[in-house]
């Protein structure tokens with residue numbers, strides 16, 4: 001259903017803060033990352049674009065027990081949510097959250113051992129400038145760590161529903177997503193597949209010891225959808241299908257599609273195709289026939305600020 005112009009505008013990324021986000025990471029994989037990047041030396045962390053704190057929560061078991069974390073987000077509602085969630089998790093004495101803009105970080109140069117973000121650079125007009133800000137507030141020798149996806153890769157992942165689509169339908173869906181991603185970028189709202197470009201940006205900013213890997217969590221779904229992670233995926237998929245939500249709602253999708261030079265006459269059929277996939281997926285979940293290995297291309301990109309000031 002298309003939103004009416006009087007529908008309230010929800011805070012940024014509201015559709016993406018469901019329970020499903022609690023299962024984005026395998027904890028033993030994060031422990032491996034912490035060993036590789038020598039997290040033992042970290043005492044103060046900045047999490048930019050923290051949302052309600054999912055990334056900070058994922059990091060909490062792999063940070064030294066006395067390490068402190070400050071999260072900032074532009075949205076006051078998320079700052080409140082992150083603060084409440086940290087308190088509920090017993091982290092209030094070490095994790096604090098405040099409002100702030102990641103394009104102009106309200107901290108002095110060289111303040112943090114680790115400056116990090118998860119799915120934030122995909123939402124800013126100039127991700128390289130935000131990386132430069134992240135490096136500015138990092139201590140010499142400290143670490144910048146960005147988790148950013150190539151979301152276009154999701155468009156070519158196979159599920160039991162996608163496997164039944166024609167070649168034309170699959171290509172149409174991919175082109176639809178690409179057109180919308182480019183439109184979002186044209187509007188200055190960020191590039192949803194910027195992950196692939198972040199290592200080069202960090203290199204151009206003079207960061208050293210740049211390392212890149214991908215998350216090992218594939219988020220497979222198969223009947224009977226057992227366990228909390230698959231159940232959270234089921235709930236989100238059914239909810240989005242019921243509310244005709246794709247990657248964005250219809251109004252937002254249309255604005256991106258048109259800004260990406262999409263043919264206006266093609267929007268309705270393409271939206272109908274995306275919604276038919278949503279509904280077919282939901283029906284197959286209910287019937288216990290849906291399956292997919294999942295998969296996403298989520299890059300973990302790190303670099304160190306050289307000991308000599310940048």
Ligand SMILES: C[S@@+](CC[C@H](N)C(=O)[O-])C[C@H]1O[C@@H](n2cnc3c(N)ncnc32)[C@H](O)[C@@H]1O
Pocket residue numbers: 012013016021048049050051052053054055072073074075078100101102103117118119120123124
């Ligand atoms: C997809 S969410 C990611 C939240 C969190 N990092 C996580 O992974 O759970 C993107 C977040 O970036 C925030 N954001 C977007 N632009 C921002 C900016 N210029 N300054 C600060 N926060 C921003 C949004 O409000 C939103 O909470």
